[in-house]
Amino acid sequence: MQVYQPLRGLHDPRIVDPTLPNFRGLSIDVYCVPSKELKPAQASMLCQRVGTLFENQAATVETFTVDPRVSGGDGGLGLEEDTNRAPADLVVELRTETVHKDPHPLSWSLCYITGTIVPAVRESTFTQKAVVRDADGFLLASSTYEGRIVSSFGIGTWGGNKLLDVTVRAPEDEITGEGAKKDLSTDMYEQLTQVVYNAKVRGELLSAPALSSGR
């Protein structure tokens, strides 16, 4: 069972509706930086999801797991090389980092001893940094989001919460099931839409030439 808590940035108010064509005529490169916590395959999957998010808002998107300034469009695989490719209007760079992990070892011991009646708890805090630049590499917007995932394992905690989900809690407050993943994705996608929209507006305001040139 997982519980998600937004700590910073993820639950800030957002105004842009991601279901509207907010980025019509704009080309966006999404660069997901692999790291110790985010393996290349996971980075590629993240990129594809974020790419779909912007494509649904009428942008032309290419995804990368290597720096697009040194590599061509590759669908996130980093294989192709296209040196004639024009720079995108906006480059969105995503970096994920786990800033804190607490495995609560005592809880795992107690969980084992009590036959999972006492829940085993694992907690991790992550940050997601989004940086948006124009075609020249000029920084237009950046934001850091921080959230926490608390995972608990055991028949006691799952059974009790399942019972409460069924009897007491409203559907949007249910804890068992896929609620945590869904809430995190919703927050993340809406915030990414907002930060890219802010970058687009800033680029237009500063008359960034990249915003008026198509690919």
Next chain:
Amino acid sequence: MGAAATILLPWLWPVYPAPGVFRSKDKARAYHCERAQHEAPSHRTTARVEPPPARGEFRKADLIVCTQPVLPERLRAPEDEVLLRTLDDRTRQIAAAAHALRPELQARTWLVEAHDGSTAVSAKLRFATQNALMEHGLAVSDRTPVLGYGDMQVVTRMGPAAAHPAACSRYSDNGSLLENDVLLVILRPDARATTLAAGVCEQGRWTWL
């Protein structure tokens, strides 16, 4: 005992203030938290965090500092809330940028204009920026430069990228912005943007910060 634990433990987990049995997701989302360094907590937490012992601690301290907004969520419109929640930080950043980028304007008189869809938010932005400028030791005036009717007709038809440089030039030409004055303009460039833009106007020259 096993049965009691089965009933009670879900009420105790997960870790405060993550959503759980006593807190709905909405209540947990009302908190704004940061994972602080025990050795160097931020200025907001200094008063409440004990410094670590000189010889260190047996285990690493886990410190998350949470604050709850004074006004409940959804009381203000999201477009106002997003600016007002971080009003001080935003205006301090703008004042610091203006001060740092144009240090030669230190001795001038600073005027402030703020443009937002909401008049109340504009007034708060203006007041907070004036305070932030004064914190830098700058002379601030409550005066606002004015445009003639004809100028207004032209400027209000332009987009923000062109309107502010044009207005700046007219302020200087019509004498409402004196030689010793500097005008700092803060605006929300788009109704759906959550960031502010700022520019400085002095002697008819406009510079985006």
